[in-house]
Amino acid sequence: MFFDVALAHRIGDRAIELAFVSDARLTALVGPSGAGKTTVLNCIAGLIRPDSGRIAVEGKVLFDSARHVDLPPERRRAGYVFQDGRLFSHLRVSANLAYGERLAPPGDRWIGREEVIALFGIGHLLNRMPATLSGGEAKRVAIGRALLAAPRFLLLDEPFGSLDAPRAEEILQLVERIRDELEIPVLLVSHSGAEVERLADKVVTLA
Amino acid sequence: MNAWxxxxxxxxVALSLRVSVAAVVLTLPLAYALAWLLARRRFPGRLLLDALVHMPLVLPPVVTGWMLLLLFGRNGPIGAWLDTNFGVTLVFHWTGAALAAAVMALPLMVRAMRLSIEAVDRRLVDAARTLGARPGRAFLTITLPLSAPGIAAGAMLGFARSLGEFGATITFASNIAGQTRTLPLAIYTGLQLPGGEALVTRLSIVSVILSVAALVVSELLVRRSGGSRAHVL
Structure with missing residues (x-):
């Protein structure tokens, strides 16, 4: 099973409850805005500690409140592509790409920098500062940075949001290639029905 | 220049620079640690620590100097300990002037650094963690460089404050030529002397030049490290 998630979390008066299993290569998590989709991703990545539940990815338990398992984010190895990109503003694109790559154990790396640069067409951006990138360029760098950290799974939070149609189509095709060519389970949060239908092998709804 | x-x-002038540089260099790590604690951590006693750090800013400097005398004087608990174990005496010594300047500069340094740490987007630290960075590495590679303009600003404010320190210094370290008579104390002494106006004028001009230079240098440093939007002032 790629994803095996059951969690309950309360923020203020909003309660999030979700349980799903999936062995689809690309699982889409959908639901109305404010339902807590990003919170679920943060729980899986280890940035938020859910009140209770159990999270396992490809058989590895990342969190289990009953057995007091709670791996810190750096040991979960999530390739998390944030909705807002979060490129390091003081580092050039090349240093952003290298950040996670340098921290990944060499034996775990499954994709090289050259391959990522070619796949995402970002070779001409390496010396740029993040503030000078367009939305689509920043998104491609963010996905590349996540892949180079040798993640065991990918979390994509609205990767097509805030992009114009041609740019969104570009990223969509990239996600398709990641799904079809790279051996890595993907959990995608999206609010666009057309994109989810085109990409996802399984859809999970968060009410 | 020598004739001037x-x-x-x-x-x-040399003593003033030595005292101020020592005060800032010694206080910098402590000030940054305090700034980080106050900006990023919630713990019992946080408000008390905050108040303690800021006390020299609101107390009359004479009172701060007197409290230093109680603690670090020859008969004070810390002063006696330093004396018996290391043979170090701060009172009447330039290191005492540096301590007084450091305590007075600390709140300004902490404030500047705390603001810059609070301005660092925590979500970038989260991103670094998901990319495999432990908390310590995330701090060194993200929080520390992004708050560097605040460190420069804090150091400059601390340096300028140390150069001007008078009340706590004269109370704690006294006014001894060659040891604790820094620029402000020398100017004050000159005012007491008949015919001291020329000396007072010259030393005052030096004070103005040093303070403005500190401001300009730090502004340039911050601009270079933080881009065009970063400012000390």
């Missing part, structure tokens, strides 16, 4: 200031006046 007498050798005695040059030594006052």
């Amino acid at each position: 200031l007498t050798p005695g006046e040059w030594s006052v």
